[in-house]
Amino acid sequence: MIVTLEDVRHIARLARLAYDEEGLLAMQGEMESLLSHFSSISALDTSQIPPTTSVLPLANVLREDTPHLGLSHEEALANAPEQEGGFFRIRTFLEERGNEETK
């Protein structure tokens, strides 16, 4: 089981977590150790075994489409770090050097 520093950098980007170089190195060691341990399950033959996504005997849970009150505008915005005119306020990103997610 080898986790490279590039892997860790890539995963940190996907997870939206900032790490400095030292942090990345430490995380590389931890992930390598944990994932090596967890890969013990690869020894099991599961070729004929379906995955469990849920233990429930339920499928397609639907409800009546009846109107009901939800949170008010004020309640929904009450915990926002920044708001303006009834909207969540975020910083401008279109003028910046491109949304890196799309790269």
Place this chain on the structure above:
Amino acid sequence: MINPLLMQPAHRVLPLLQAGEISSAELVRATLNWIAEIDPHLGSFLFVAEARAMAHAQYIDKARQRGEEVGPLAGLPIAIKDNMCQRDTPTTCGSRILEDFRSPYDATVVRKLEEAGAVILGKCNMDEFAMGSSTENSAFQQTRNPWDLERVPGGSSGGSAAAAAAGEAYFSLGSDTGGSIRQPASFCGVPGMKPTYGRVSRYGLVAFASSLDQIGAFARNIPDLALAMQTISGHDPLDSTSLPEAAPDCLAALQLDSPRQRASGMLRVGVASDQLALEGLSPAVRRTFEEAIAKLAGLGFSLEEITLPHASYGLPTYYLIAPAECSANLARFDSIRYGLREEGRDLFDQYCQTRRQGFGAEVRRRIMVGTYALSAGYREAFYLKAQKVRTLIRQDFAKAFQRVDLIALPTTPTVAFRFGERTEDPLSMYMADLFTIPISLAGLPALSLPIGWASPEEGGPPMPVGMQLIGPAMAETLVLQAAYRYEESSGLHDLIPSCVAADPPHA
């Protein structure tokens, strides 16, 4: 000094409240006074809603005086874990990222408790986002074990366990994803129950791993635990993973099962010999467990040897599935809609800086492992593989339950450990959930109950040991019945921890 009423069982105190021999305001005041005295040493609570609890108690007293219907738990002071929303109060999940968050609505369990008349005293400490086994991952404070203040209470619901054990609440709610109720229950010498997945609504519970999370409870005896469980159980249309089943009448089930009734010899209990052979089970805990098994036989239960051949793969399976789900659930902390915001160079950097500052080390570690397990190229080998092994573990239990009614397992491999003992090595911390995780993966109901004491391997005074009783899906009442029968014969209920018995309490 504690008011002795606070260590009495809820089922004895409720009739006093109903008869007007004590008012709810007096009882809640006494509890708040005790919390003010003991909690600086224990650290169970992150937030005590003193004014709100007193106002609620006075409201109930007045309603009762007017002869109004006040609910079966009216006036009883209880506590909840800080990952359940109660309108207009903080819900931090033990995390900096939610430090200033106030719940805009009530969780379904909160609504049910308040409809029953319970007075919620406040929110209990926990490992951040319920990730941990010692409550040391709380961003705010340590919680200490009421039996030895130098030791951890377990986790992640450590605050709730300590609060119930030390008489700071008649019962408390916790949540259990891989053992977060049963393990601290075992460490703190109280019974604690995780129900069947889907039994209790998760609406208003902050999500960690959605296919595993379940709300349950701690109390100091089985009848009180049954009372708590039946109050919070039942179908909820607001949670699409809620089972369409009414709450079971757990208390009635206990009456039916009084020692004079029902042939206890009918129940078959499976003992998994392969699990007891697992490396990491301390000899002292194993001895205490084997004595408890012998006691079960003495009570008329018939013992059957079973095996759970894939249960030992539970740990790696869980620590791939739960982090994968957590990495998806915690993606919602985006610094925009609620929670902490740390400025960055641009919006992308703002996400990354916020999440680095707002999440603690263990939460970041799990997000990283989970993201890895879900990422292109690794998903099949890790996440999908773990989901398949989860099926094998479920099949083990299904097979065993063809032969037995219940399964008994130790709750934890060791007794409560010391602060800092396992924080440096994540795997050693994960090991604390060795025996609770397989049951969570199978979604089964399980209860941990006190069975005695064992000395820590490194020495020191004996600490509580718990045993899990596990049932097939939806068999909560059967599990409670068996636990009650054991409790009645063992006398191990309403235990008074050393920090409560000592005067002054912190001695």
